[in-house]
Amino acid sequence: EADIYQTPRYLVIGTGKKITLECSQTMGHDKMYWYQQDPGMELHLIHYSYGVNSTEKGDLSSESTVSRIRTEHFPLTLESARPSHTSQYLCASSLGGANVLTFGAGSRLTVL
Amino acid sequence: AQKITQTQPGMFVQEKEAVTLDCTYDTSDQSYGLFWYKQPSSGEMIFLIYQGSYDEQNATEGRYSLNFQKARKSANLVISASQLGDSAMYFCAMRPNDYKLSFGAGTTVTVRA
Numbered sequence: 426e427a428d429i430y431q432t433p434r435y436l437v438i439g440t441g442k443k444i445t446l447e448c449s450q451t452m453g454h455d456k457m458y459w460y461q462q463d464p465g466m467e468l469h470l471i472h473y474s475y476g477v478n479s480t481e482k483g484d485l486s487s488e489s490t491v492s493r494i495r496t497e498h499f500p501l502t503l504e505s506a507r508p509s510h511t512s513q514y515l516c517a518s519s520l521g522g523a524n525v526l527t528f529g530a531g532s533r534l535t536v537l
Numbered sequence: 538a539q540k541i542t543q544t545q546p547g548m549f550v551q552e553k554e555a556v557t558l559d560c561t562y563d564t565s566d567q568s569y570g571l572f573w574y575k576q577p578s579s580g581e582m583i584f585l586i587y588q589g590s591y592d593e594q595n596a597t598e599g600r601y602s603l604n605f606q607k608a609r610k611s612a613n614l615v616i617s618a619s620q621l622g623d624s625a626m627y628f629c630a631m632r633p634n635d636y637k638l639s640f641g642a643g644t645t646v647t648v649r650a
Contacts, residue, residue: 456636468582468628468640475636483637513580519636525572526638528582 428452431516431529438506439537446501446532448516457499458526459483459491460515468515474499506536541631543641550619551649557604558614558644560629566590570632571612573603576643577625585627588612619648 429450438444450457455476460468460483470483474493488510489503499518503510513533517526540563550556562571573585588596588603596603604613616623629641 458638460640465626465643465645467642470637470639473637484639515582517582517638525584525587526582527584528574531580533580 429516429518429527429529431514431532433532434530435533435535437535437537440505440507442506442536444503444506444534446514446516446534448499448501448529449497450499450518450527450529451497452518452520452527453496454518454520454527455496456519456521457493458517458519459489459499459501460517461485461487462513462515462531464513472501506534508536510534511536541629541639541641543629543644545644546642547645547647549647549649550616550623552621553618555615555617556619556646558616558627558629558646560612560614560641562610562612562629562631564610564631564633566633568634571603571605572630572632572638573601573612573614574628574630574640575623575625576628582628586614616646619646621648621650624648 432447457474459472462468469485471487472491474480515531516529519526542561569590571588575583586598586601600617602615626643628643632638
């Protein structure tokens with residue numbers, strides 16, 4: 426039973442379109458993260474949030490933006506999608522000083 | 538940025554045998570956490586095992602054990618009695634003081650019958 430949900434699971438979209446990848450968790454976790462992963466490659470942190478109204482960029486530069494208006498919701502937006510944005514985006518969350526990140530199933534984005 | 542190194546891009550292991558996946562890390566933090574995650578072909582990330590930097594005992598979770606050598610900054614994962622379902626990509630990760638988990642490049646494990 427998933428406690429962190431990502432939609433859509435798969436998205437194929439044309440260049441220039443605006444997209445939002447949704448991420449919601451029901452565990453009351455304060456910290457949330459977005460990772461980007463190309464097939465068979467490592468995960469790169471692109472955004473993270475320590476709590477409501479707190480967002481920061483990760484180690485990998487990304488043209489996407491995020492918001493954290495509610496504890497449970499951490500959407501990622503691309504204003505104008507490009508083929509270079511084709512990748513898998515993984516959302517995760519963790520609680521306070523606890524260490525384990527719980528991941529969503531991922532959103533696979535293809536930009537044509 | 539923290540650096541995690543996994544030098545084995547791919548490994549083959551015979552069913553029922555043990556396999557060791559290497560991981561070294563670099564950090565100046567005194568307090569940190571080390572993790573291993575499994576990623577099957579379906580793409581989800583499955584948490585396997587955790588080791589805190591101050592834990593004196595090596596972590597174990599069922600068939601998974603973590604060989605933690607703090608002075609060498611290594612955190613190798615040992616999978617005992619491999620099963621066909623263990624075929625997946627395995628990622629070593631480290632959580633420094635700022636809670637931003639960084640991942641290594643991963644090791645693909647293929648279990649042969």
